[in-house]
Amino acid sequence: MKMYQLFIMGLLLTVVSCTLDKTNYEDEINTAVPEHYEFKEAATITKSDYTISIEALNGTFYQGYNEIRVKILNAQTKESISASNITFLPVMTGGDGNKTSCPHRYSLNSQSTDSYFSGYSVFTNTSSAGRIWKLYMSFTVNQKIYTVDKEVIVKEQLNKNLNMTSFAGNDGEQYFIALVSPQKPQVAENKLVAGIYKYNQPTATGGSFPDPSQFSYSEVSGYTLLLDPRMPEPSMGNHSSPNNKDLIQGNDGLYHGVVNYTMTGNWTLNFIMLNQNGKIIKGTKVSTDFTPGVEGAKSELFIDTLF
Template sequence: MKMYQLFIMSLLLIVVSCTLDKTDYESEINTVVPEHYEFKQATAVNKDGYTISIETLNGIFYQGYNEIRLKVLDTQTNENINVSDVTFLPIMTKADGNKTSCPYQYTLDYKPDGKYYSGYSVFTDISNTAANWKLYLSFTVNKKMYKVNKDVTVNEQTNKNLNMTSFTGNDGEQYYIALIAPQKPKVAENKLVAGIYKFNKPVASTGNFPDPSQFSYSEVKGYTLQLDPRMPEPSMGNHSSPNNQDLIQGNNGLYHGVVNYTMTGNWTLNFIMLDQNGKIIKGTKVSTDFTPGVPGAKSELFIDTLF
């Protein structure tokens, strides 16, 4: 009997050891979750006496969702210039020369309170030897259009609560989900905000580069993102939490829901995405079985978080 107990204990140790080799949960839990709430200049470019300044949170372009604030200033006086028709187009050039983009807002909105133009970009890849990002910008002053471009560096997002995913839906369309809030969740019911976007398949090109019609994305309208958060660690047994709310689209175009984190640690946000007619675009139900000693099963569509 004693030998049998020793055998079982050894087997459990092997299982846990193998699991930790795959995912170092303890190391991840000790990670400090960064927060950034101050907008700083991420890049600037001069053109014919004008300075185009772009601000982001922390002054860095990150993989995932980035709120963009653009100002056009007089280079000598550093005062804001009255401009119109401000456009923003990010393009990534791959090592093989192919060009692609990411979800973004092409025509920026003017915010009179802050005297800047507002938009967003959901960078899908970090900058490296195989991917180079460049911003193509335009604005009009006194009926004259100015065009500029600027190479920028996109950094890895170290805050897992702002992770993103991309996938091909059951309808054959290319989709993107980017987490926007909360940056640093609490052990409580947290307001969960995400952007959902779709690539618009291009039609005939104008022949001019850059042609926005070849790099077009749109906000997904009227979908539902069903939510089932769980803790994937072997010691957590794949448990969930109560009082979560599915994400639905708000007036600002973003999707809003509630995620209830009952403790700190690694969480997986399991999703099922439904279109306006309730048809499943992507995602599968997650088993409710208690699974101690092994990582929890995940939906076909998920995003991992950590706090």
Template structure:
């Protein structure tokens, strides 16, 4: 009888602990991590008689994945103009003189229904006193090519559901995985969307005016597989997983889509294994399936922590 009472008391303690943690996590998310759905102007760049307006969610550039919308406006009429060959290149300059870029869409796509150029940027660092981001834009109008540049501020991403990771694969190439969605997960099955990018090492020295885009580019990797094993690594959670998860595969939008099932709020680790088109392992390790209450869970060598 005493053993039964002790067992029931332990269950009650575990349930109350989980409930307390769950409440705390929900309060943190509600206060600090809103879901942004509106595009607002993040910066405006002057180019001769035109303005280049770049919009992002919440009007802010964040470390990690940013969808952008670019419009070119005649400054006199304040009307959008029909430009062509619009390019977009983010450049990071570090205090030691290193000049880098990040995953981005260089040739922007024009969306006729919204009358804007569509692209993205995966900022790999936030702006600070030692790291400065600058956007370089070109466009053609009436057979004349315009160039412009603008320093921009990139803020820390406070929403851990939009975290990213940079790593070197077994092929000695640099990769970036950036979470795109959901911004604010729900308990249950969520569509998980991520971008996967590989740095293009320059084959030739720079030519022409700075910056030469051939020196600063990434590729959206094609037809890879990102195997998913979500776990709750906290000792109190025993590194348990959940059912009905689906690995991420690429769709027509270039992004990778899968399903993650969050059974409760709290700290989760998205354990990954990345396979290339041929099925070769590039990064990641299998996670033990043992339930380990009281012990912090083992993570894959490739993972992203989230919190909701």
């Protein structure tokens, strides 16, 4: 009987601790999660007889992961043109004049059945008076190379399920992790997709601007993201959930796993990133202790989400 009473008291403590101060986060949790599944034109450039149409979800470039579609059209008829060797290079100029880029696919892939070229850009900053983004592109038609550029606006990503992070790994390399999906998680086991990228340090002095060798990034191959999702708010006691799956790389180059959200609210995706040899590149283990009333500790490597 005594053990049963202790169990009931523990259960009540858990219920109370999970509701304590929860109203502090109601307004944030009830914020509508924006979802975008339709590609629209985000930028257009005209060069000679050609129009370059650059599409993104919602017709907007956001900080974080952006899937990109590029169409080369006849400027007069708007019909698709047989083009090749499409390159895509985003460059940001800071207030000090320093130029940097972000993870991107430089040589776009042809999607012949849909008459567009596909790629991505992981914009690391929003546009501002001191941060100007410009796209530098080239394409070939009838063996002639055309080059174009266009200033674009990168907006804040309001969907926290698509957050990103950048960090220096224990190997001295600069890495980026960007969440790709789900856009709107459910209280269930959700397929979790992320991109992992690395900045390639130039090995030689660059040529004339914009030299892509000075702004090179690659998709990280063969790594593993160990996943430990938790609700870090004091009212939640830093509890986790069962049936999560670590992220491993798929044939699309992205990393796929499962995150089990057992309720809506603030969640932290705690990661430990391992290289191909199982060596820790970044991240620390999170305590499994239940800590009602105390904000939960986070891994050295994490991304916050909210739904």
